Amino acid sequence: MEQNKSLVIDNIDIEIPLFLEAVFQKYSYDFRDYSKAHVKRRLLHRMSVGHFTSISQMQEKVLRDKAFFIDLLEDLSINVTEMFRDPDFYKSFRENVVPTLKTYPFIKIWHAGCSTGEEVYSLAILLKEEGLLDRCQVYATDFNRKVLEIAKHGIYKTQELDKFQRNYIKSGGKEKLSDYYTLKYGSIKFDQALSKQVVFADHNLVTDHVFAEVNLILCRNVLIYFNRELQNKVINLFHESLVHSGHLCLGSKESLRFTQHEHSFVDIDSKQKIFKKKIG
């Protein structure tokens, strides 16, 4: 039995690249340069939930069953997020980025990998409190349409509300979080005035291109899932999309290390991972 297991595992490292190739050929979603350990964990999870005996068997299924592919996309796109995630980041953003934004007549913002939208509403609240929201055009993108739908509606369970509230206060919020949502049937719904300037759109960072020139990009907790080559490619995409002196905000455990553009940005806050594109 034990021996059997190590056999299956060895095969798995052969089967996974084949599986990802099949998914790419069939559906144009490219996971080939995602972190291998991450992909393996998620696929093993799906294999066990779906009672498959091997990745090859699952490949059969994914090639013929689009609905199954959609489930798989869920598995591979980790949508874990929260309002004012890393409150210290938002605090630093208020102190270090907002003053520059205030000098712009018009501000274009791109949330790349926005998931279910909590990050978008968090920033919108901050911008509103700083009197900037009306001047903003926001693009909020993700490659998972299901989460974009949720983001559009801005309706969330109250389960985590306490945490959201604590985060908001820690982030330097000026009002009460409850000023921005209404409570209904055990859910909260954010004021649609917050998302009036937001366009939610399907965009895949691996396969799609630059779509606008922007002043600010937030891409938090997405790059951790990519290998070095893919990280480099996506940072290039961001560099190309940003105006001179535009800001780039990454997740608290992400960096520009090992990318071509490591030196094309200045650190604004190295701990909170806020960078500014160098001129020229």
Place this chain on the structure above:
Amino acid sequence: MNKALVIGTSFGGLEALKTIIPALPADFKLPILVVLHIGDNNNDSFVQYLNSTSQLCIKEAEEKDEIKKGYVYFAPPNYHMMVENDETISFSADPKVHHSRPSIDVLFESAAWTYKNRLVGVILTGLNQDGAYGLKAIKDYGGTTLVENPENAVASIMPKAALTKCDVDFVLELNEISNKLIELSAQD
């Protein structure tokens, strides 16, 4: 020959690590990866403390770090830490496992995928069952497994769960562990 050492612990873990890590020599041959459950707190102060008392270099792991001997890598709070098959570190913000992120199971299992039978896994004091499944994965790949004796551990749940799930190679008292690790690191 062993290639890496992974350690998992929660409640009481910091004190336990203070016993083990400073007792390892500067030329200890295995890189060490640690998951210590600390909730939302940061690692800064104990990383600093351990550095001041140890001969090894202690750091909070960074994404894509190459795993090298002479180093002890701590998982950052709120991220799972994994080993990639090119012996670098990656993180994920996946849902919690056993109410824990970082989770010991996630580290141990991914380390076993990469290091196979050349991995040593250690479970110390702790208050939940995280790590038991991961230790079993290490054992299944032919790696070496150690558990702190639950009778004398600050919190027995974690080492007990590991012993229940996995046919462990060594059950040791806290103060015996570092010597055993030195022995295991020197084996061909």
